[in-house]
Amino acid sequence: MGKDAVTGWVEHYERAWRGQDVGDLNRLFTEHARYMRSPYAEPLDGLDAIKGFWADPALFEMTATVLAADGPVGVVRVDVSYPEEHHEYRNLWVITFAPDGRAEVFEEWAYWPDKAYTVSDDG
Template structure:
């Protein structure tokens, strides 16, 4: 993978998410993909699990920029702002591992948002 190919995948991801395109998930992820919404949560395993999570009609804006691309692995910095009744913004790092066909085998999200503590609270 190169930076251009990674960012083209991110653009397709954003468009599928924006269009609420559950069927398009198979164009983005391998059949056996692992999708971690947090590095500490169990992964969504396989396309059916990812499709079950995918649908979210909340309007949003998104920007993304590559941080690193090496072989099949990439890290992308993403900023998302949701509109609607309860606005929310996130700054994420996406860790991506691509299969040979250009779809993602492993997706891991490290999300942060305003007022989220950056360390564990003392006991």
């Protein structure tokens, strides 16, 4: 997939998220997709598990930039903020795509301000 195709997938993801269109996830993820909310978290395996987790009615703002696209893999930097909740995140998404353009593996690396990003040796 090229950068334009990855950008199109991210735009589709954002539209579905904003619209809370869980049914549209069929066009974004394969039936047996693996959704990793963190590289170390237990993955959500399969489209039904992703649908159960994915819906979030909170208002958000999002900007995304495709950093790389190489074969079936795309890497995207995503900034998400929830103004009403005063939360913000900077994410890296590593997405492996099936030949039909849907995601087979979605791996999220989320970071947020004022949170430790290394193991502290004081505790």
